[in-house]
Amino acid sequence: MTVDAIDTMAVRYATGWDGAITQRVLIGLAGLLVVVLAGKVVGKKDCSVLTGLLWIVAGLVMVVFSIIPQDVIRFVISTEYLTRIRVIMGMVSVLVLYITFESIRRTHLQEKYALLWVATALIILISVLFPNAVALFRAVTGMEYATAIAAVSFTFLVMVAFHFSISMSAVQSKHSKVAQRVAILEARLKKLEEQLAGKDDHSSGGKPGTQQNA
């Protein structure tokens, strides 16, 4: 399928949206709802402003699309393919960065585990902002832009996975040390309790059946 064929399909798709009044109204309302809710939340202090802004942008895009669907799709088609990929990858990398920082902020994620994710997102972001750098990479490796991005992401994913295996091993050995310590302390505690019980009540001689070689 050629590029032109895809474009004509997209245009036909765009004209199709003209008649779909119900859907457009629903999308517009949903977008408005998102914008209003996000706007309300942003005002509060305990919420991150960035999250609210992202949601507002998403809602606005929905509203604009519901009002002028044809123009939106035409505008998208009028841009170059490379531009579109760059915009999408830019959004992806910003999203990864944002989610990583947000997870650190909410202490779901320790900084040392976040470093690889941040690096991945930054490299993609750099490739978006400076396409010439990618041109060099392309000249060296012969990879197309999208392929290069995919390769970079994949490499980092493998590294992240390996990092996880290593930290899991560390966690496992620590967890067995903790379990051993807990068991030993518990045994000592029981002994101590028995001794105390023995002191309190000499006649009974401790709990029956738990005394060694009585």
Added chain:
Amino acid sequence: MKRRQSDTVILIPAYNEEASIASLLQEIHQHLPGNDILVINDGSADRTPAVAVQNGAEVLDLPCNLGVGGAVQAGFRYAYESGYQYAIRCDGDGQHPPSEMKKLIEAMKSGSNVDLIIGSRFLGEGGYKSTWIRYCGIHGLAVFLSAICRRKVTDPTSGFQMLNRPLLYFFSRVYPMDYPEPEALALMRREGYDFNEVATSFRERTAGKSTIGRWGTLYYVFKVFIALLVDRARPIDKRFSRENVAGKI
């Protein structure tokens, strides 16, 4: 604070050994009266800890299943921290007869400056029957271990052992987690500890079945070989070596 009745503690790692642990403990009381016994319950789902307490053993209750290595190491750690001079390790399934423990004790206390006595199935006559895969695996390991330990090893997977206090200290710091016995031998030799084997008779298991199946045997041998080779490449941690431990603890 600890009330020790003997200078030796008998360590029994047990995982779901409800059926065999009671008779084993009774037998130990009969052959070694007054000896402290510690059952390490490796997260059993059955009544193993309760049965052990009823039969006059102390119980170390691990909050989750750590595998043989983790359980045994918990026992070593406890024995060391409680001030025992020696520990005898035997399995909870009853294949190590308590009557044979005296042989271990004799060999250990005969003053041959050895840190570990291993009860071997293959040394004496009579011998031990097993599947041929297992036989090949164990003997392959034995030959390899004998070479790198510069000591004769006939039964590298035996869990019937007696340790002295310096080795208890070392093993409570460093001990492999799964399939620990052969690797532990190589590790202790690298730190200057010494071991010896004595012939002991083994029984068929009285209950339960081996945790290692046929394919498990292949995996066991493979894993242990890799571990042995990797251990060779590691630096020796002098802090735990015999010269720095013996006489100081």
